[in-house]
Amino acid sequence: MGKLDGKVAFITGAGSGMGKAQAILFAKEGAKVIAGDIQFENVQQTVEKIRAAGGEGLAVEIDVANKESIQTAVQKGIAAYGQIDVLSNTAGVLDGYAPSLDTSEELWDKIMNVNLKGTYRVTNAVLPQMVEKGSGVVINVASIAAFVAGGGGAAYTAAKHGIVGYTKQLSFDYGKAGIRVNCIAPGAVESGMTKQIFEEGSAAVMDSVNSVPAGRYGQPEEIATVAVFLASDDASFMHGAIVPVDGGWLVN
Numbered sequence: 001m002g003k004l005d006g007k008v009a010f011i012t013g014a015g016s017g018m019g020k021a022q023a024i025l026f027a028k029e030g031a032k033v034i035a036g037d038i039q040f041e042n043v044q045q046t047v048e049k050i051r052a053a054g055g056e057g058l059a060v061e062i063d064v065a066n067k068e069s070i071q072t073a074v075q076k077g078i079a080a081y082g083q084i085d086v087l088s089n090t091a092g093v094l095d096g097y098a099p100s101l102d103t104s105e106e107l108w109d110k111i112m113n114v115n116l117k118g119t120y121r122v123t124n125a126v127l128p129q130m131v132e133k134g135s136g137v138v139i140n141v142a143s144i145a146a147f148v149a150g151g152g153g154a155a156y157t158a159a160k161h162g163i164v165g166y167t168k169q170l171s172f173d174y175g176k177a178g179i180r181v182n183c184i185a186p187g188a189v190e191s192g193m194t195k196q197i198f199e200e201g202s203a204a205v206m207d208s209v210n211s212v213p214a215g216r217y218g219q220p221e222e223i224a225t226v227a228v229f230l231a232s233d234d235a236s237f238m239h240g241a242i243v244p245v246d247g248g249w250l251v252n
């Protein structure tokens with residue numbers, strides 16, 4: 001018996017890192033997974049892994065910064081599996097830790113469009129059928145940059161703070177309609193986003209990453225296990241929670 005038997009999960013950013021780890025673990029726990037990413041080849045590989053392990057998955061191309069692309073991807077998912085029970089808004093991009101004066105309007109808009117507006121747009125594309133059936137789970141992926149400075153630049157940190165506010169309001173507005181909305185705030189995790197930073201990391205960067213209580217950075221699978229919990233009925237009384245999974249980054 002899997003924790004997500006009978007569920008259909010739509011995961012964005014499923015071509016790499018935490019989205020990929022969620023897609024694989026959700027399928028292992030019995031969910032049918034619609035794995036979406038702007039990098040279609042990567043997400044096809046994710047689905048190959050799911051199928052090789054005996055799970056069920058569908059790869060869809062999605063650009064969360066593009067409304068038409070979102071509609072097409074969601075429609076493909078629903079056409080294949082009939083419904084979406086769990087949405088994990090995981091797709092995201094980093095801003096190169098740019099301070100405000102080094103953040104062009106173009107960069108600001110890109111980070112907002114993918115990280116914050118993308119979360120709102122994909123949610124609004126999936127939510128109507130959840131409201132109609134009176135149940136659903138939304139998991140948003142923020143960051144420790146949703147609480148403190150230094151986890152990204154000006155645009156990234158502002159966008160991730162925005163995801164926390166959006167999570168709370170979604171939860172407030174749709175909880176009674178049977179929708180549970182929660183948010184994971186990861187700390188430093190080895191992924192496509194950070195691999196190079198960690199590989200090339202100066203002593204100062206790595207000291208700060210390793211100075212957390214866990215003494216190390218995390219792996220995508222350590223985020224995926226928490227996402228499975230939030231998606232499952234084990235978290236039935238969790239609404240609007242922002243869950244740091246950060247090796248203790250925020251205790252300092």
Ligand SMILES: NC(=O)c1ccc[n+]([C@@H]2O[C@H](COP(=O)([O-])OP(=O)(O)OC[C@H]3O[C@@H](n4cnc5c(N)ncnc54)[C@H](O)[C@@H]3O)[C@@H](O)[C@H]2O)c1
Pocket residue numbers: 012013014015016017018019036037038039042062063064065090091092093094114141142143144185186187188189190191192193194220
């Ligand atoms: N890695 C970290 O240390 C860390 C820490 C805190 C939060 N996060 C957040 O975790 C989430 C997952 O990131 P990750 O670390 O796994 O990085 P990653 O780069 O490995 O994965 C992100 C995925 O999102 C996809 N993506 C980017 N833009 C997209 C778009 N417009 N439409 C659809 N897909 C798009 C990428 O192709 C990639 O596959 C992000 O929201 C990120 O901000 C990461």
